Amino acid sequence: DIVLTQTPLSSPVTLGQPASISCRSSQSLVHSDGNTYLTWLQQRPGQPPRLLIYKISNRFSGVPDRFSGSGAGTDFTLQISRVEAEDVGVYYCMQATQFPRTFGQGTKVEIK
């Protein structure tokens, strides 16, 4: 199985400041069709997960442009350019390149 390792596991951030989360895969996430199916999810407290970013860097419908994704192969990053109060929650990377689907451990973003 593909193991996704997120760092940090906790990220206290000042409002208006940037945040960055890393997701490292135990093997390449490039699919045989040439795409890389790495997604980022946000889970606010008491809510189900919500899709933020798909295929490394594509923002899903309705996602603010302060969220961006980057990376390639085995190393990926989610960046929040200026953290807002509504961004508090846990962020997960997930790979849909290979079965079984796997998730990172989650990174908790909180306000300092």
Add this chain to the structure above:
Amino acid sequence: EVRLLESGGGLVQPGGSLRLSCAASGFFFSSYAMSWVRQAPGKGLEWVSIISDSGDSTDYADSVKGRFTVSRDNSKNTLYLEVNGLRPEDTAIYYCVKDQYCGSHSCSPPDYWGQGTLVTVSS
């Protein structure tokens, strides 16, 4: 608007069974694979199972293989998960997820999640 509404969770004794359902609306249900993902209390996300758009192909996490069965009724826009031989470690919120549609060159992402249904396994 995409809607996924899970039901069927509850308190069950170890070894017991449940049938979870997910009623889907707002998209062409029969065109998309569908997944179940679970989350134990205070823990991360664990993918459980997937079923193809037609229902003729399924896959399971090793932790549930042989005990859980995923199915779908495209005429009712409904996804199911039969959970048998339940163990305390199966206690979790079970989420229904609208999964991939694959075209000739690419697949869409798993994009919408339901609110979940809680399964508690305890004596």
